[in-house]
Amino acid sequence: MTAEPAPEDAVPVPRSRSERTAGSRLLILDAAVACLVEDGYAGASTLAVQARAGVSRGRLLHHFPSRAELLVAAAEHLATTQLEEVRRRAAALMDDEPTGRERVDRAIDLMWTTFQEPPFWAAMELWTAARTDPALRAALRGEERRLRAAIAAVADGIWGPEIVGAPLYADLTELLFTSMRGVALVYAFDDRPAATDPHLALWKRLAARMLPLDSQG
Template sequence: MDERPRRTQAERTAATRALLVDAAFACLLEKGYGATTVGAVQERAGVARGTLLHHFPTRAALMVGVVEDIAARRLAVLASDAGPPPGHGWDAVVDLVWRDLQSPAFLAALELWVAARTDDALREALVPLQARLFGAIHRAVTALIGDDPRAPTLVQFTIDLLTGTTMTGMLGPGREQTAVVVERWKETLVTLTGPAL
């Protein structure tokens, strides 16, 4: 006889929502935004259409749920203990940003960014996500290098350069070339973070 306690309605609801969001996330990664339809997510999750529509009445609502999930996944990467300990300077900052940009959550976010260019509701959902992520990155940077008045600008340069490098690497010469850019940027930061004038 099964002695496990029965799940509450709230637990069942949360589990179903998580299943649907996971299915949508997997669709985004494998097939892209255009193919991440309500029907494709329903099929992948193995639920009835009515079940999906009960939790997410529209595709836009489903995508907002995915945006929140992506934010949580990327924040987990930024907060993970896999990186170097505090005090390792700008090399550690570059490694932290690079680790985030190599995660599946970044690839899913990239799909949504492109779609948000012409989708106002999706763009509105992504703006707070970006603010949370940049806030988390800046807090992590402060833990790694301390307060440096140059940090906000250099962090933004790092994010932009490495984001562009990641995207170029998807279509271009591959990982060896992008690794060279990452190392060159680390060397450049040594010069840029020299004594303030």
């Protein structure tokens, strides 16, 4: 009887055209993310992304005809990946099903950590550049709306249905997001530990006042 070929001797199955296309697109996006996070908007030129990805000019332009489209897609790709990670972290954080003030405090701590991570800084690079770049501004607007809806869905899961159903929940989360965004910008030049920021206690006190925590145990 003929022996089965060892796995290392097996002939690799060629990738389909669609798989190759998706693979090259992902390679370009990962390179753009790295440029944007490490070198900022100014350093994330299409030539820099092309060199980091190791692809031809034609291949890059086939996927992303403009720099604005490329960088917005890169930021969206990074944020989507990060949202999945936040979901996993939230599931572990809330595994013991805390309620009331304990759940709120944990949710705020988790929210705040996301404002020190690469997706936030990538977004800020694009937001700042969009002020004087009409093409980037136009490309960014639609993606930001879609991303905001995705972030809201993840946030709802972190807070839990009881808190999400509170009358002032939407007002609170909007206030927290805008406040955290503003405070986080200080850390662009201040290297103190974000976990000790005095605003954390303020946000938690604010949430305790706006949410009916006593009725949730």
